[in-house]
Amino acid sequence: MQRLSTSGGRLFTVSVQGARVTLSDTMIAGPHYLRVLEEQFDSAAELLRCIRAWEHGHALRPGNMADDQNKLIKRWVAAHNVAHVAARHWLSEPDHQTFKVSLANE
Numbered sequence: 094m095q096r097l098s099t100s101g102g103r104l105f106t107v108s109v110q111g112a113r114v115t116l117s118d119t120m121i122a123g124p125h126y127l128r129v130l131e132e133q134f135d136s137a138a139e140l141l142r143c144i145r146a147w148e149h150g151h152a153l154r155p156g157n158m159a160d161d162q163n164k165l166i167k168r169w170v171a172a173h174n175v176a177h178v179a180a181r182h183w184l185s186e187p188d189h190q191t192f193k194v195s196l197a198n199e
Contacts, residue, residue: 104137105144105197111190118185126180126192133172143169144194 107127109118134140144167173192181187 097153104141108193108195109184109190110193112186114190115185116192122180122183123192125183126176127164129179129196130172130176133175140172141196144196155196174180 107123107130131140134143141167145170146162150162150165150166173194177192180192184190
């Protein structure tokens, strides 16, 4: 499932957020994070469902979400954490930077 894309381009992008982002952060750490993140999911549809649940879940309190939504959010958080740990050591300032995933059409 690597390099998730459509004829219109990538389904999502990753950027490095935080202090003094370098070219290395963008060209090495970001793609490494993305590769590890993609490996955590069996399909693009699953990955997108989890991202969207997590994005929409910020507006709701945990008790106000359906179990399905909670599961998707937990799945996203776990996948992000695995990818973040794997790519963190490639960041120029790992204690002050993180990765942000954005859907391409948003």
